[in-house]
Amino acid sequence: MNSFPTVFPASTAIPLRGGATLKWGVLGPGTIANTFVTTLHANSDQRMLGVGSRSLERASAFAAKHGIPNVYGSYEALVADPDIDVVYIAAPHSEHRDLALLALAAGKHVLVEKPIALSAAEAREIAAAATAAGLFAAEAMWTRFLPKSTVIRQLLDDGVLGDVRLTSAELSFKFGFDPEHRLYNRELGGGALLDLGVYPLSFIHFVMGAPDAVHASGSLCSTGVDEQAAITLEYAGGAQGFAATTVLASGSNGAVITGTSARIEVQPNFIAPGGFTLISADDERLDWHDEPSSGNFTEGLVWQAAAVAQHIADGRTEAPEHPMSTAIAVLETIDDARTQLGYPPR
Numbered sequence: 001m002n003s004f005p006t007v008f009p010a011s012t013a014i015p016l017r018g019g020a021t022l023k024w025g026v027l028g029p030g031t032i033a034n035t036f037v038t039t040l041h042a043n044s045d046q047r048m049l050g051v052g053s054r055s056l057e058r059a060s061a062f063a064a065k066h067g068i069p070n071v072y073g074s075y076e077a078l079v080a081d082p083d084i085d086v087v088y089i090a091a092p093h094s095e096h097r098d099l100a101l102l103a104l105a106a107g108k109h110v111l112v113e114k115p116i117a118l119s120a121a122e123a124r125e126i127a128a129a130a131t132a133a134g135l136f137a138a139e140a141m142w143t144r145f146l147p148k149s150t151v152i153r154q155l156l157d158d159g160v161l162g163d164v165r166l167t168s169a170e171l172s173f174k175f176g177f178d179p180e181h182r183l184y185n186r187e188l189g190g191g192a193l194l195d196l197g198v199y200p201l202s203f204i205h206f207v208m209g210a211p212d213a214v215h216a217s218g219s220l221c222s223t224g225v226d227e228q229a230a231i232t233l234e235y236a237g238g239a240q241g242f243a244a245t246t247v248l249a250s251g252s253n254g255a256v257i258t259g260t261s262a263r264i265e266v267q268p269n270f271i272a273p274g275g276f277t278l279i280s281a282d283d284e285r286l287d288w289h290d291e292p293s294s295g296n297f298t299e300g301l302v303w304q305a306a307a308v309a310q311h312i313a314d315g316r317t318e319a320p321e322h323p324m325s326t327a328i329a330v331l332e333t334i335d336d337a338r339t340q341l342g343y344p345p346r
């Protein structure tokens with residue numbers, strides 16, 4: 001099917017309420033953990049039952065804020081809690097692999113913040129451990145679980161865009177320079193590509209799959225991590241993807257999928273809840289409007305939690321919206337780009 005539609009297919013996103021529920025634990029109660037638990041409790045039936053921190057004081061403060069009953073002053077103690085089904089890993093990138101392996105070894109399913117690891121090799125270790133244990137593992141690439149992504153997926157699968165020739169996406173936010181902060185600290189896996197570039201690259205992989213070749217240019221800052229990068233992905237037949245990111249300035253942060261029959265313009269910020277427009281080669285237009293229930297920017301993090309709960313209840317060990325093979329392939333692209341920029345993975 002490649003004629004221009006008059007209506008959009010319905011979202012297939014897993015509903016936020018009324019489905020399976022899990023007892024969650026969180027490791028690393030920092031900024032994103034606070035955002036995640038806030039929307040989890042406000043907008044879904046999921047409940048955070050335990051929090052593990054390197055400091056009992058920090059765990060206690062986080063627990064008091066969010067009404068979390070089980071409080072632990074170590075990550076090891078949290079993963080040993082028999083009441084917890086799934087562990088959300090919200091520590092810096094540099095800790096993701098080891099903490100995922102820790103939780104999996106304790107028999108817990110894992111949802112790991114993006115990027116799931118510092119390299120494709122590390123992500124493969126997580127995938128192998130989850131497979132061996134028969135447990136669920138996914139990267140918290142929350143955009144993939146939003147209602148709009150499920151509609152775009154169907155439009156792509158139905159051939160509405162024709163032959164996709166180009167996918168472009170940017171994610172840029174200005175962050176003040178701080179050599180100790182995880183964004184700039186090499187030991188913590190700093191850099192624009194791992195923190196922000198993972199989103200546009202993941203979007204291109206979602207649309208076009210893994211590329212045949214990667215070309216990267218950009219600049220490193222004084223701590224040796226990339227502060228800006230432009231990445232071109234090459235595909236069979238000359239199709240291309242283009243991703244851009246910088247931490248030196250805030251960008252438009254939109255995304256466009258350009259096909260021979262139609263294109264999709266995703267409203268900024270393309271990573272968050274929001275609309276998009278389908279535009280035919282003859283300039284016919286169809287707007288997709290998100291429901292208010294999808295939430296504001298950060299509330300959108302909740303969709304992945306409802307999906308993870310349902311997948312685990314249904315016996316899946318991966319999220320079809322964003323399987324481990326895709327998370328690994330995106331990191332292969334990032335490994336390649338970082339190597340070209342002079343900041344290869346450890």
Ligand SMILES: NC(=O)c1ccc[n+]([C@@H]2O[C@H](COP(=O)([O-])OP(=O)(O)OC[C@H]3O[C@@H](n4cnc5c(N)ncnc54)[C@H](OP(=O)(O)O)[C@@H]3O)[C@@H](O)[C@H]2O)c1
Pocket residue numbers: 027028029030031032033052053054055058059090091092093095113114115140142182188195
């Ligand atoms: N999905 C999104 O939109 C989004 C947004 C922002 C960040 N993230 C991701 O979430 C992860 C955490 O980012 P964040 O901004 O929340 O970081 P953050 O505010 O620094 O919090 C991370 C927490 O991890 C723990 N931690 C463990 N080892 C650490 C170490 N070596 N250095 C510092 N902290 C360490 C700390 O908690 P304790 O010491 O108390 O255990 C800390 O509070 C990153 O991987 C990032 O990419 C995702």
